Amino acid sequence: MADAIPVAVVVDLLQAASAEQEIDVGGLLTDVELPESDATRIAYEVRRLRARADRWRRRGQELAALFSSARELVQLRDVDELLGRLVERAHDLVGTDVTYLSEFDAASRELRVRTTLGTIAPSFLGLRVPPGMGLASQVVEGRRPHWTSKYAAMTEAPHDSAIDAAVAAEGLVSLLGVPLLAGEEVIGVLFAANRVEHAFSPEEISLLSAFADHAAVVLQTARLLSRTQDLADETQRAYGELARHVEAMERSSEVHSDLTSLVLEGGEAPDVATALGRALRCRVTLLDPEQLDGQVADAVDQSRRSGRCSPAGEGAYAVAVLAGPTLLGALLLEEGEVRFGPVERRTAERAAQITALLNLKQDSLVEAEQRVRSDLLADLLSDDPDRHTDITTRARARGIRLHDRRSVVVVSVSADLRREAVRALRRTGGLVGEHADRIVALTPDPAPDAAAAAIHATVSRAVRAPVLAVGAGFQGVADLRSQVDAASACVRILPALDLTDAAVTADAYLPYTALFGPGEARVHSYVDHVIGPVLEWDAGRSGKLLPTLAAYLGNKMSPVATARALRLHKNTVLQRLERATELLGEDWQEPDRLFRITVAVRLAHLTRSP
Numbered sequence: 001m002a003d004a005i006p007v008a009v010v011v012d013l014l015q016a017a018s019a020e021q022e023i024d025v026g027g028l029l030t031d032v033e034l035p036e037s038d039a040t041r042i043a044y045e046v047r048r049l050r051a052r053a054d055r056w057r058r059r060g061q062e063l064a065a066l067f068s069s070a071r072e073l074v075q076l077r078d079v080d081e082l083l084g085r086l087v088e089r090a091h092d093l094v095g096t097d098v099t100y101l102s103e104f105d106a107a108s109r110e111l112r113v114r115t116t117l118g119t120i121a122p123s124f125l126g127l128r129v130p131p132g133m134g135l136a137s138q139v140v141e142g143r144r145p146h147w148t149s150k151y152a153a154m155t156e157a158p159h160d161s162a163i164d165a166a167v168a169a170e171g172l173v174s175l176l177g178v179p180l181l182a183g184e185e186v187i188g189v190l191f192a193a194n195r196v197e198h199a200f201s202p203e204e205i206s207l208l209s210a211f212a213d214h215a216a217v218v219l220q221t222a223r224l225l226s227r228t229q230d231l232a233d234e235t236q237r238a239y240g241e242l243a244r245h246v247e248a249m250e251r252s253s254e255v256h257s258d259l260t261s262l263v264l265e266g267g268e269a270p271d272v273a274t275a276l277g278r279a280l281r282c283r284v285t286l287l288d289p290e291q292l293d294g295q296v297a298d299a300v301d302q303s304r305r306s307g308r309c310s311p312a313g314e315g316a317y318a319v320a321v322l323a324g325p326t327l328l329g330a331l332l333l334e335e336g337e338v339r340f341g342p343v344e345r346r347t348a349e350r351a352a353q354i355t356a357l358l359n360l361k362q363d364s365l366v367e368a369e370q371r372v373r374s375d376l377l378a379d380l381l382s383d384d385p386d387r388h389t390d391i392t393t394r395a396r397a398r399g400i401r402l403h404d405r406r407s408v409v410v411v412s413v414s415a416d417l418r419r420e421a422v423r424a425l426r427r428t429g430g431l432v433g434e435h436a437d438r439i440v441a442l443t444p445d446p447a448p449d450a451a452a453a454a455i456h457a458t459v460s461r462a463v464r465a466p467v468l469a470v471g472a473g474f475q476g477v478a479d480l481r482s483q484v485d486a487a488s489a490c491v492r493i494l495p496a497l498d499l500t501d502a503a504v505t506a507d508a509y510l511p512y513t514a515l516f517g518p519g520e521a522r523v524h525s526y527v528d529h530v531i532g533p534v535l536e537w538d539a540g541r542s543g544k545l546l547p548t549l550a551a552y553l554g555n556k557m558s559p560v561a562t563a564r565a566l567r568l569h570k571n572t573v574l575q576r577l578e579r580a581t582e583l584l585g586e587d588w589q590e591p592d593r594l595f596r597i598t599v600a601v602r603l604a605h606l607t608r609s610p
Contacts (some may be wrong), residue, residue, distance in 0.1 A: 024588045083115040086190070086215045091117045094208050096192040098172060101180075102129065102136055111189060121169040133160040141178040141190045145209055147176035147200045154323070174198040179208045187216060191434055192373075213406045215493045241474035246308055262596035269321075269358045273331060280344055282336035286355070288329050289424060290461040301464075308347040317345065321353040321359065326420050327462070330357045377433035377440060381481055400437045404444045405431065407451035408480060411439040412468040424462035425455065442480075448505045449472045456503035465502035468494055533538035533583035545583075548576040550605050553598050557589070 074515065083101055091099035098118040102111040109131035113409045118123050129136045138146045148154040151167055151174065153348070167175075172193045180188040190212045192204075270286055277284035292300050299312035303320040304327060312318040317334040321328040331352050338344065379387040413421050421439055425432045431442040437457075447450035452471030459467045470490045472483040487506045494502065528535070531546075538545050552573070557560035559577065563570040580588065587593055 031307045094192045098193040178212040182220040250253040272355045283334040285332040405442040406446040409455040412491045417463040425589045452503040472506040
């Protein structure tokens with residue numbers, strides 16, 4: 001047959017169709033007698049087969065690279081590192097100028113550029129794409145690839161000025177975006193972009209889409225693994241916290257058992273601190289109210305108001321020991337091996353309550369003893385001579401040697417703090433009691449000023465309020481009552497002298513105590529006799545004349561200084577002084593009368609002060 005082709009030529013033609021390099025098909029048919037049209041047709045089919053083989057070969061290489069990248073990506077667990085490697089592999093596969101990945105936020109419907117490769121503008125990384133804007137939103141909403149050969153001329157999607165500016169700064173012209181899909185959920189968009197106009201071929205779109213499918217699965221898996229690891233870590237932390245809580249509860253139970261035993265076995269307050277420190281493996285100090293100062297005092301005040309354990313510096317806590325409103329002391333805890341949590345703080349609060357209970361129990365015994373001592377002090381201050389019978393012997397029976405008591409201190413505090421003040425003084429071991437709404441304490445200190453200062457300091461620390469303490473020396477039981485009266489008179493006068501928080505002696509204010517002690521009625525008679533008209537004038541009018549006279553006499557009889565002290569105009573002061581002259585007489589500023597008027601004005605001012 002004339003148109004038959006030898007087998008060898010057929011084999012050469014098949015090899016030419018599958019060869020990687022170009023082979024001259026016409027040369028293979030030179031020795032075969034074929035019509036020209038048949039030879040041309042055979043050459044065309046061989047070239048077509050060769051082009052298809054090249055395409056499948058290239059496709060195979062791309063798929064090999066795709067699966068190789070997928071295998072590499074599967075080994076990654078860190079999400080940030082994975083995103084970077086995804087973009088890097090996509091960049092190598094597609095070969096565009098720029099490749100970047102935008103992460104999709106389902107809550108805000110925004111896309112944010114997370115990772116880029118090939119970019120030069122720093123503003124591009126982190127760029128946010130609002131919902132419905134740009135090519136990226138088309139990819140998200142359609143869940144399929146979208147591309148444009150010229151972004152500036154794109155009309156398929158609305159433009160955003162910020163996005164357009166970022167794209168222009170990067171010099172991007174053509175863009176291809178494919179979705180990263182996890183089931184029906186879009187988790188991001190993978191972009192390939194060129195800085196020249198380019199029409200993306202179906203093969204390029206298909207390759208990037210296939211890679212995106214693999215990448216989405218890997219990325220979603222990495223996210224789930226990361227979330228699982230986070231949950232595992234959180235579970236581990238929860239188990240650790242639970243174990244610590246169980247351990248804390250066991251320690252709390254141990255403390256509760258120890259404290260219950262202390263109460264039943266007659267333990268004392270210091271034993272509570274020992275048991276608490278042993279259970280919490282920390283240092284615990286039991287403080288008296290007098291020992292509180294600085295940051296610890298502030299913490300105890302806060303605990304006193306809240307009833308809770310309060311921070312008292314780094315690694316330290318304080319809890320007030322209370323019996324109703326009365327502060328009995330405080331527990332100071334310093335962290336050791338155990339970190340203080342809620343259970344430890346609640347344990348300390350319960351320990352403070354047990355401490356208060358034991359203190360009250362101990363105080364009840366002390367109170368009984370102190371009642372006997374208070375009765376003894378009341379007998380000492382009584383006017384009834386029968387109550388003085390055998391008083392020295394009775395005092396010695398209570399361990400008190402009256403001849404060793406050298407000073408008496410009269411203390412004045414507000415009524416609601418008096419009980420707490422007495423408790424504080426009784427802890428010092430002195431002979432203390434209440435007399436005529438005052439607190440009276442007998443001390444062995446021979447110096448009344450030192451005795452008053454010590455008593456004032458003790459009470460001030462306990463009540464944290466203004467305290468007046470007046471000391472006086474006495475010689476024997478017979479002299480005690482008169483010295484208490486003198487000190488009490490001094491306590492009553494001190495507020496009128498603008499002293500509300502002080503430790504003084506009665507002798508230092510002897511002129512005042514002499515005037516306002518027994519015979520006070522004579523003082524009123526004297527005042528009425530000397531400045532009675534002024535007092536009557538003030539009683540029936542505005543009551544301004546006596547204060548003006550007091551200021552005038554206290555400012556060296558200077559009308560200007562008096563006006564300044566009273567914050568009045570000088571003419572007002574002069575008018576009041578003229579009125580005083582009418583009431584007291586023209587000679588009221590003569591030396592002798594002026595002296596007596598000055599004394600009367602001062603006495604009237606004192607008696608009228610609260």
